[in-house]
Structures are given as structure tokens and as C-alpha cells.
Amino acid sequence: EAQVTQNPRYLITVTGKKLTVTCSQNMNHEYMSWYRQDPGLGLRQIYYSMNVEVTDKGDVPEGYKVSRKEKRNFPLILESPSPNQTSLYFCASSLLTRGRSAEQYFGPGTRLTVT
């Protein structure tokens, strides 16, 4: 089954304790990205990657890191989480085709609470 998986689905942590949220897709997609969703602010892009070893900032990258060492994986790293990073996080992936853009598939979400 074609899918995007995220782990963990729920996480409660404390300020300053490094954490990683994993994202994996099995569709051989080149493009992967991370979004956060907050009430009143909607969904905003954090980072994106167009291929292995190619990553770039989205609209709200502060406090986050990413890496793309393999095509299927795109982990989101919070080196020193703060309460303002409490949010619902989504990973997404899609094919990248010249001149067109394919449907983006979303993972189930990770609800993060930082106390």
C-alpha cells in the first residue's frame, strides 16, 4: 500500500530535550516536506527536499533541522524544543515532474506537546 508514515504519532516532551520525528514514504517520491498546523494559523511549511541531500527552508524553519540521506526518509529534528513548537506536524511527499506537479500525499500527523 502506497503511504507516508510518521512516528511517533503522539509525543509529550520537556523543553530542551532533543527529539526526532521520522517520516518515510514507499512511493519513490523525490519531493518531501514538513508542515505544522496551528489553530488560527493553518498549515505552514517548515522544510522541504527535492531529492537526496537537497533540502531548503520553508516559511517557518526556525528551531528545526532536517536531513535527506535516503530517498524514502525525511526526519524532522528539534534540537532544543520549546513550548511554541507544540503543534500538529505533517509530513508529505510527491513526485517531481518537469513543468507539472503531482498530488501530495500526507502522513497521519504527529501531535507534539512541549512542556
Place this chain on the structure above:
Amino acid sequence: KQEVTQIPAALSVPEGENLVLNCSFTDSAIYNLQWFRQDPGKGLTSLLLIQSSQREQTSGRLNASLDKSSGRSTLYIAASQPGDSATYLCAVTSGSARQLTFGSGTQLTVLP
């Protein structure tokens, strides 16, 4: 910078009604437009994808149209059912980064 607006923010209708959700975007240089459904606290389910060269797409009781030149899209839901109750999000892909920019959503309630 691309901006996406959805109207109305909330909509409540009786079961069986046909309804229209609206989406507008500021930059017409888009690759595509997607409509998503999101249930409370859940993930995003893709409903329809319209490429920039297309005018509309249909899936079951759903029909989405795209007028790229005017920066508008509509999602038409026929014969609404209580199970259609959810938040509907419109998003456009644009820019060299293929960024997906979302609207704030329309919260739909279909009353039995």
C-alpha cells in the same frame, strides 16, 4: 507571496443539500490545486487534484473547478450527507520550491 483564502469559514446545511465551497488565490502561476478533507484531530485526505491546465475534476459527488486566470476554485458537493461533515482545505502548489500553500479551511456541518 502566494495567499489562499477560503469562504465561508463555516457552513451548516441540512442533509441532502447541494453546496459550494469557495477558494481564491493571489498568484495565478500555480502548478496545481488540491482539495483536502480533514476530520477533527486527524490527517489530510486528498479529495481532488486539478492541474493548472485543467478546468475541473470530478469524483463521485464531488466536483472541483479551477479558473486560474481569476485565481478561483470551487468545490461542489452534491446531495450532502452527515458523513461529509469535516473541514475542507484548499491548497495550491506554486513557486520553484513547489510549495503547497493552504487556505484556512471551511468547516462543514451537515445536519441529519
